[in-house]
Amino acid sequence: MDVASIRLSVFIAVLCICALIEALKPKRPLTQPKGFRWLNNLGLTGVNSVILMITMPLLAVEAALWAEQNQIGLxxxxxxxxxxxxxxxxxxxxxxxxxxxxxxxxxxxxxNLHKVHHADQDIDVTTGARFHPIEIWLSMWIKIGIVIALGVPPVAVIIFEVVLNASAMFNHSNMRLPLLVDRMLRKWIVTPDMHRVHHSTIRQETDSNYGFCLSIWDRLFGxxxxxxxxxxxxxxxxxxxxREPQEQRxxxxxxxxxxxx
Structure with a gap:
């Protein structure tokens, strides 16, 4: 199984698991039509995948393989x-x-690019995949630069992309975790309750809780x-x-x- 297949398989599996838990134990009532949001949020994810496939000469894994072959990086x-x-x-x-x-x-x-992600008026598992194509494109180049400069092994890139993908869907999900479970988990990883603060309309809260997987960075960097x-x-x-409904198209x-x- 190639890297793309692994990522897609994990994406579908985590999406389904989080969606099921959201449906059974939601944290908040949704304010927007769920089918409409899902169609457009996941549709944007599909558009991003096609754009990356067409415009990127290499992805992070290929960059890691190149660095490994040439022994480049710290x-x-x-x-x-x-x-x-x-x-x-x-x-x-x-x-x-x-x-x-x-x-x-x-x-x-x-x-201006990132606010497409924040313009979602509900937050659920699909919000974790809702990003503007230019942001996705720039993020990939940043990741490639870090991979080459650090000399990241290909296996580490695969692990990270799978973990990042799964973490983004988990911490954007609308699932209701028991308070004790949330308190224990957020000592190590970003939980849905922790990340939901980041999607508040209050700008001070929007500019907080930036982490995607490990929760230590927000505590460490204030x-x-x-x-x-x-x-x-x-x-x-x-x-x-x-805020208008058509802005979710x-x-x-x-x-x-x-x-x-």
Whole structure:
């Protein structure tokens, strides 16, 4: 089974599991028609996959294979054993994604792209796959640069992409976890309750809890907010613009970075 098949299989499996738990034990009532949102959010994911396939000369795994063949990158230069290099690389990539996410909130041009993700007025498993194609494209180049500079082993790239994919769907899901379970999990990983704060319409909360997998980065770098000010049931999801129902269509999402409202 190739890397693309592995990623797709994990994507479908985690999507189905999270969707089932959401349906059985939802955290919040959804405010938008679920079928309409799913069609457009997942449709945008399909558009992104096609664009990457057409426009990217190589992906992160191919970059890792090239670095391995040419022994380029810090971990190869230091002759770090593969098991240690793999663990270090996965953790380093997760930290890099944290800072990349924070950067997309800080620079106005990048925020214009990233706000497509935040313009979803509900948050569920499909929100974790809702990103503008240009953001996906830029993110892939950033990832490729890090993979080559660090000398990330190909196996570490595969592990990281699978974990990142699964984490994004899990922590965006609308599932209701018992408070004790959430409290225990969030010591190590980003939980749905932790990440939901990040999708608040209150900008201070939007600019917090950037992590995707490991929760340590937000605590370490001072961007952690434990709970939303209005509570999980009272908080509003989304951003101040693009509140009309038609803004959830693919065509509208594609043009949102270039419009103010």
């Amino acid at each position: 971990l190869y230069w230091l002759s770090v054993p593969l098991p240690i290099a793999t663990a270090v690389a996965v953790i380093a990539l997760d930290c890099a994604i944290y800072w990349q996410h924070r950067l997309f909130h800080t620079l106005p041009a990048l925020w 961007s952690y907010i434990e709970q939303p000010k209005l509570g999980h049931q009272g908080m509003n999801i989304g951003i101040g613009v693009f 693919i065509d509208k999402m594609l043009t949102q970075p270039f419009r103010k409202n």
